[in-house]
Amino acid sequence: MSSSEPRLPSYLGLGSVLGVALCTLWLAVAGHLDLYINPRYSVFTVVLAAVAVPASVAGLVVVARGHGHAHGDEGHDERTGGAARLTRIALGGVAALVTIGVTAAMLVLPPTTLSARTAQQRSVDSATLSDAAGSEAAVSLLGSGSVDTSEYGVKDWAALIRQTTDTTSLVGKKVELSGFVVPGSDGSFTLTRFVISCCAVDAQPVGLAVVTDGGVPDEDQWVTVSGALAANPDQSADARIVIRAAKVTKIAQPKDPYEY
Structure with missing residues (x-):
């Protein structure tokens, strides 16, 4: 040229x-x-x-x-x-x-976070998160009463549940977690967060199924769920453990909506 x-x-x-x-x-x-x-x-x-x-x-x-x-x-x-x-x-x-x-x-245009639609497209709580950083040690120590799970996020609990073969040890554990709503087809919803390794392009959604006696919040609504882990009443579902919600509170999207 x-x-x-x-x-x-x-x-x-x-x-x-x-x-x-x-x-x-x-x-x-x-x-x-x-x-x-x-x-x-x-x-x-x-x-x-x-x-x-x-x-x-x-x-x-x-x-x-x-x-x-x-x-x-x-x-x-x-x-x-x-x-x-x-x-x-x-x-x-x-x-x-x-x-x-x-x-x-x-x-x-205001910057926006990834949405529930993106989470559904990328498969919430896929197997790629089963080895999430920090979760392996938590699994091995869970039987000890000295383990503090109060700082666990959605990623930590989701990875812990996926790695635990005997989920009965998780039943009854108290949780209070925040995330956005991905509605389910059976009146439940998935409390979801995106985990970012490098940037939003590689963000992986991870979540916990929530069963509540109240109504399901709107899609993408940020909520804080308080309750306890329980065996999933739907035996045909992929999720073996769900959060039996005692309280679901709507909140504003946090300044840092991702987990890492």
Whole structure:
């Protein structure tokens, strides 16, 4: 490809990098970056974005100047020169629109967490979470009265239930957990959280079935469930243990809705 040919991939690529970097910095400043990535990667991501902004701007300037120099050396044909200028203007405009569009969308549209629909699509409490970090030690110590389960989250209990062969040892354990509602088909619901290893793309939903004498809250509603673990009355269900809810309280979505 000669230097006079349009360099659309260069403009679009650099413009996209600039847009993503600006959006990342905005999310960090607004305190929403943790809705998209694991907090342990936040500093690294912000540093990369801060470097990417001036680097991509410099790249766009270099590409634009390269077009100007290349066309300036090709002759003095007025029509060719006019077409070259129009090409540079068009490519620069496209790159600018991509950058402005993506950035404006991030500024205007409020950041949202993953939803119950996403949880259903990704299969709540899949086998991939059976070896969740920290759960193996909890299983081996559960028979001891000294084990403190008060800080266990949805991920910990779900992994514990999946790894325990004799679930009778879990029956009666008191729990108070928060998550969002994924309605079931039988009047129950699944108390669900997303577990993030790296970013929202790899988020895995994990949950516990809840049986309550009250009505099922709306889909995606955040609730705190207080009750005790019990054997699932539905023997045909996949979940062997459910939460027999004594109280279901609606709450606002927490600032950090994910588990890690």
